[in-house]
Amino acid sequence: MLQDRFGRRFHYLRLSITDVCNFRCEYCLPDGYQCEHDRQFMSLEEIHTLVQTFAALGTSKIRITGGEPVLRKDLPDILALCANTPGINTLAMTTNGHQLSRKVSSWVDAGLTHLNVSIDSLDPRVFHTITGHDSLQEILSGIELAQSLGLKVKVNAVLLKQRNQDALPQFLDWLKDKPITLRLIELMQTGENTTFFNQQHLRAAPIKEQLLGQGWSQILKDKTAGPAEEFFHPDYQGKIGLIMPYGPEFCSSCNRLRVSSLGKLHLCLFADRGIDLRQYLQTGDVEGLTRFLQTTLQDKQATHWLDEGYTGATKHLAMLGG
Numbered sequence: 001m002l003q004d005r006f007g008r009r010f011h012y013l014r015l016s017i018t019d020v021c022n023f024r025c026e027y028c029l030p031d032g033y034q035c036e037h038d039r040q041f042m043s044l045e046e047i048h049t050l051v052q053t054f055a056a057l058g059t060s061k062i063r064i065t066g067g068e069p070v071l072r073k074d075l076p077d078i079l080a081l082c083a084n085t086p087g088i089n090t091l092a093m094t095t096n097g098h099q100l101s102r103k104v105s106s107w108v109d110a111g112l113t114h115l116n117v118s119i120d121s122l123d124p125r126v127f128h129t130i131t132g133h134d135s136l137q138e139i140l141s142g143i144e145l146a147q148s149l150g151l152k153v154k155v156n157a158v159l160l161k162q163r164n165q166d167a168l169p170q171f172l173d174w175l176k177d178k179p180i181t182l183r184l185i186e187l188m189q190t191g192e193n194t195t196f197f198n199q200q201h202l203r204a205a206p207i208k209e210q211l212l213g214q215g216w217s218q219i220l221k222d223k224t225a226g227p228a229e230e231f232f233h234p235d236y237q238g239k240i241g242l243i244m245p246y247g248p249e250f251c252s253s254c255n256r257l258r259v260s261s262l263g264k265l266h267l268c269l270f271a272d273r274g275i276d277l278r279q280y281l282q283t284g285d286v287e288g289l290t291r292f293l294q295t296t297l298q299d300k301q302a303t304h305w306l307d308e309g310y311t312g313a314t315k316h317l318a319m320l321g322g
Ligand code: SAM
Pocket: 021, 027, 028, 065, 066, 067, 068, 069, 094, 095, 096, 097, 116, 117, 118, 156, 157, 158, 185, 186, 187, 188, 189, 190, 193, 316, 317, 318, 320, 321, 322
C-alpha cells in the first residue's frame, strides 16, 4: 500500500497520456496547444510497467486524462491494458467530449467503466466562448450514448464568475431526470492563468448553502473518498458534487497520485516539480520502481499552499490532467 507520512493512502492514479489538446479553454489553454519541444509520451510498454507497479502497491482506480486523451490513437489499447491489470477495478477517463459518440463504444469494449465529460455551460454560446468550440449538442448526444452503454457519467463544470455564475438553475433542471453527477469545480490558479483567475474565481461555498436551502442533502463520505462533497435530492435523478480546493480539509482527504504523459510523478497537482520515472519505465524495472515510489512518497507535503498563490511547476492543467 502507498501511504505517506501523514497517514494518507493512495489507491487512485491519475495518468495523463498526452498533453496535446484540441480545445482552447479560457482557463487552461487560451491560445490553444503550443508544442514547446519534442515530446516523447510514454509508450504502451512503459504504461504497462507503470500500471502494473501501482496496482501491486494497492492502486485500484485509474483515471486516464490529458491534454485530451482521445487524441491519442492507441487509447483503446491503453484502456485495455489498464482494465486487464489485476487489482484495477475502476477505469475512468476525463475528456472534453471530442468524438464521444463515434468512439465511446470502443472505450467500453476496452474496459472503461466511468467517464467524466467537461461541460462548463449548457448554453451553446457560452460553451463556445469558453472552449473555442461549437460542439455542445454533439457532446450532450454523446453522453446519452455513453449512458446507454452502461458507463457511469459525471460532468465537470468549472465555476466562472462571468460565464456561469447564474447557471445553477439551468444545471439543476438538466439533472432532474438524468442519473448524472454534476461536479462544480472551483477555478484553480495555475502558473499561466493568474489574470483570468483573479477575474473569474468563484467560491463554491455559497452554492453549498443554496443547495442545502433547496432541500439537497449532503452524502456522507467513506474514509477512502476523495475531496469532493456530494449532494442528493429526492426529486432529482442527478447528484451534485462540489470541489473546493481552497477549502479546509481538501488536502487531508487526498487519495491520488499523478503521472504526466512524460512519465513524471507529481506528488501534488501543484508540486514544485515532476519526478522522472522514465529510467524504471524504459527498462521495465517493476522492483526498482516499487522501491522508488515508496521512498519518494514520503516527500509529499501536507498541503498545496494554493490559497497563498503558490502554483508550483503547473503552468496549466493540460500538463497533468487536473
Ligand atoms: N481535456 C480533458 C477535459 O477537459 O476534460 C481532460 C484534461 S482537463 C485538464 C481535466 C479537467 O480539469 C477538466 O474538467 C477541466 O475543466 C479542469 N480544469 C482545467 N484547468 C482548470 C483550472 N485552472 N481550474 C479548475 N479546473 C480546471
